[in-house]
Amino acid sequence: MKVPVAGETLGAGELARLRAGLALQMDHYGGGRLPFVCLQARGLVQHMAALEGPDAGRVVEVMDASGGYASACLGAGHPRMQEALREGLERTGYVTDELGSLERILLLEELFGPQGRWADRFPGNAYHASGRNSGSEGLELALRLVLESGFDRRRLVPKPERAERRTILAFEGAWHGWTQGLVSLLNRRHYRMGLPLPATEGPAGLDVQFLPFGEAAHLESFFAEHGRKLAAVFVEPIQGDAGILVPPVGYLRRLAALCREHEVLLVADEVLTFAKTGRFFGMTDEQGPIPTDITVIGKSLGMGVVSTSMVIARRELSVRSSGAVSTSDLRPLTSAVMRAGIQYIASEGLVERAGPLGEELRGRLRKDVVEVFPELFQEVRGLGYMNGIELTERSAGSLSKLRARLLEAGIFVEFMAGAGRRSRGLRYVFPAMRIAPPLIAGEADLQEMVARLQRGVRKFVEAGS
Numbered sequence: 001m002k003v004p005v006a007g008e009t010l011g012a013g014e015l016a017r018l019r020a021g022l023a024l025q026m027d028h029y030g031g032g033r034l035p036f037v038c039l040q041a042r043g044l045v046q047h048m049a050a051l052e053g054p055d056a057g058r059v060v061e062v063m064d065a066s067g068g069y070a071s072a073c074l075g076a077g078h079p080r081m082q083e084a085l086r087e088g089l090e091r092t093g094y095v096t097d098e099l100g101s102l103e104r105i106l107l108l109e110e111l112f113g114p115q116g117r118w119a120d121r122f123p124g125n126a127y128h129a130s131g132r133n134s135g136s137e138g139l140e141l142a143l144r145l146v147l148e149s150g151f152d153r154r155r156l157v158p159k160p161e162r163a164e165r166r167t168i169l170a171f172e173g174a175w176h177g178w179t180q181g182l183v184s185l186l187n188r189r190h191y192r193m194g195l196p197l198p199a200t201e202g203p204a205g206l207d208v209q210f211l212p213f214g215e216a217a218h219l220e221s222f223f224a225e226h227g228r229k230l231a232a233v234f235v236e237p238i239q240g241d242a243g244i245l246v247p248p249v250g251y252l253r254r255l256a257a258l259c260r261e262h263e264v265l266l267v268a269d270e271v272l273t274f275a276k277t278g279r280f281f282g283m284t285d286e287q288g289p290i291p292t293d294i295t296v297i298g299k300s301l302g303m304g305v306v307s308t309s310m311v312i313a314r315r316e317l318s319v320r321s322s323g324a325v326s327t328s329d330l331r332p333l334t335s336a337v338m339r340a341g342i343q344y345i346a347s348e349g350l351v352e353r354a355g356p357l358g359e360e361l362r363g364r365l366r367k368d369v370v371e372v373f374p375e376l377f378q379e380v381r382g383l384g385y386m387n388g389i390e391l392t393e394r395s396a397g398s399l400s401k402l403r404a405r406l407l408e409a410g411i412f413v414e415f416m417a418g419a420g421r422r423s424r425g426l427r428y429v430f431p432a433m434r435i436a437p438p439l440i441a442g443e444a445d446l447q448e449m450v451a452r453l454q455r456g457v458r459k460f461v462e463a464g465s
């Protein structure tokens with residue numbers, strides 16, 4: 001099929017073919033999938049064809065302010081990625097983790113070796129790393145490391161000194177992934193209903209308790225009462241799916257201190273925050289790195305080119321023999337992509353510039369979107385290139401229409417579910433529009449994104465919402 005340029009219109013036969021092809025893919029949105037197809041993309045720009053409405057078949061040029069669920073940090077078809085893939089294919093091979101791989105060693109040395117980029121946070125003599133295919137799988141491995149840390153592998157009984165620690169603390173509104181073990185770490189009913197939960201009895205069972213995120217007083221009283229029963233805490237440094245909720249200054253450092261004091265493992269889910277907050281890691285404050293026992297990174301780590309995640313854990317945390325073997329643990333080609341991408345991001349200072357540029361972006365979003373349409377939007381939150389605008393009840397009720405108008409105005413954004421009605425008297429959090437552009441977006445791109453957002457929202461209002 002010849003791909004038409006923006007402004008052209010697809011013929012009826014081509015349109016029918018796209019509709020039929022789309023129907024072959026399982027719809028995970030309960031019939032609410034957006035009626036657009038991306039035909040081709042380069043950098044921040046995607047050429048999309050509308051499938052429905054008066055403009056069906058028309059090809060529009062859309063700026064991407066979301067980066068594929070916040071994973072395509074270098075946009076589409078980046079020249080450095082093309083080179084890394086070509087070179088990687090030519091020379092890296094496919095050895096599994098049973099054997100060493102030069103490409104994998106080069107990556108790990110660059111990150112965790114004596115002069116490693118992240119050695120201040122994760123020195124190689126104290127931490128080791130494993131690769132998985134997705135964020136969920138990374139979190140599953142983290143969960144397993146936690147569980148096995150309390151277990152005597154040879155005798156298959158709990159370690160006497162950890163036997164009482166059967167509770168995991170997670171946060172209300174958290175999102176860690178869809179897989180079986182992780183569902184127990186989510187407290188939102190619609191994510192859990194209808195799915196069997198792991199048994200909590202027996203010597204290997206676990207019990208999960210939830211606290212409101214970002215409330216220091218709850219944390220203090222919970223640890224004082226239950227600290228000695230806790231095995232681990234799972235935390236997102238900024239809650240994503242809950243609506244881009246940034247905790248108060250000092251909260252994460254206090255959490256780390258409480259964990260240390262009570263000998264509780266701290267697991268940071270940085271799948272989403274990785275390379276997004278103006279730093280590589282969200283577990284950072286003005287004092288520097290906030291220590292963790294396990295950190296899981298993903299999404300941007302694969303540069304939008306490969307699907308991957310990495311689990312970085314203290315060396316004393318491991319699994320029984322062959323217990324976590326994965327076909328794709330740090331594949332050489334994946335390692336080559338990660339190394340080239342991280343080198344490029346660092347050499348261009350893309351993570352650092354996302355700090356101030358993100359702050360400017362939030363200022364514009366407040367002034368040009370929230371203040372202009374207060375009946376539709378209520379608050380801008382975020383850090384770096386991880387930003388959210390919370391909707392109001394009115395706009396939350398017409399999300400699909402809003403998204404379609406935005407696409408017609410040439411801008412693609414995603415929406416986070418919001419934390420729903422949270423317990424302990426905290427207010428309802430409505431869904432949030434997520435503006436998490438690829439790191440390659442510069443100042444002019446961000447300005448253009450906000451202008452298109454404003455245009456799209458105006459169209460939505462003019463159409464009577």
Ligand SMILES: Cc1ncc(COP(=O)(O)O)c(C=O)c1O
Pocket residue numbers: 069134135136137139175176177178236240241269270271272273298299
């Ligand atoms: C914080 C967080 N953890 C884990 C995941 C799961 O990652 P994946 O979709 O790669 O399995 C996500 C995905 O959105 C996420 O945002």
